[in-house]
Amino acid sequence: MPLLDLHLHSTMSDGTMTPREIMALARQRGVATLSITDHDTVAAYPEALDLGRQAGITVINGLEVTAHHQGLSLHLLGFGLDHQSPSLAAGLRDIQEARRARNLAIIARLNGLNIPLTLDELPNHRGQTGRPHIARALQVRGVVRSEQEAFARFLRKDGAAYVQRQLLPVSQAINMIVEAGGLPVLAHPGALKLGEPGLRQLVRELIDQGLAGLEVYHPMNSAPLTRCLALLCQTLGLVATGGSDFHGREGDKAPLGEAGGKLPVPTDLLAPLLARLNLNPPPVSRPEADKEQRHAHHPDR
């Protein structure tokens, strides 16, 4: 049975594997369809689509962005968006700018604490530089012994150099995805720890803003919550998605193609998602259909 994975990260954001390495691993593990959903960037595309074609893997364009809504920090996935959309590029540039401003503010605070760290000491990780990189730089400098210590003393919310990140309002994040032709989906609702009534309320509010789906299957969603989310999708007409949130790290909660607890991401999610994206399903083992669809099924739009 071919596997499906609609949430994973590459070296273009905070993953450790390049898109090419991800495709090789996907082939090895029998993942037939995947989406690389890097934070705040679609830099893996269009290369990921080419690599997918070469490897016989269907690649659905994707990304993950962070937004705020009534004091909550939410992650949204966008699927099937045009990776060349100028409005998307402008929106993502603003996010990078905010990230850079925050790094500078954290460094200013550290300097105020007599730690003369400079921006040059952080790797320019395609604009994705953030607190983990600052933590590493503090370790390299010998200010702290570990990245954990850097977070505990300086970088976490009650740390001495913490600076709040300027996040997009959720309506703006949803619009950015929709304007680029994408489907906005609430990522790992279990991470919000809202409980079922709170989550139901939140989902209703987000639907009013244009939310189109929920990430039902994810390592951070408990089994009861997964059932609740699946039911919400059914009753509210939302698309259900699922993925591993694979980063290629040892701390990953699930390997490629699984949604936690050794359970595969259900492959029957794919057809309704593709239908919503106006994409044809990848060819199954029907030689005639395969011939007809060969040129039509790829999600590169």
Ligand SMILES: [Zn+2]
């Ligand atoms: Zn996330």
Ligand SMILES: [Zn+2]
């Ligand atoms: Zn993620």
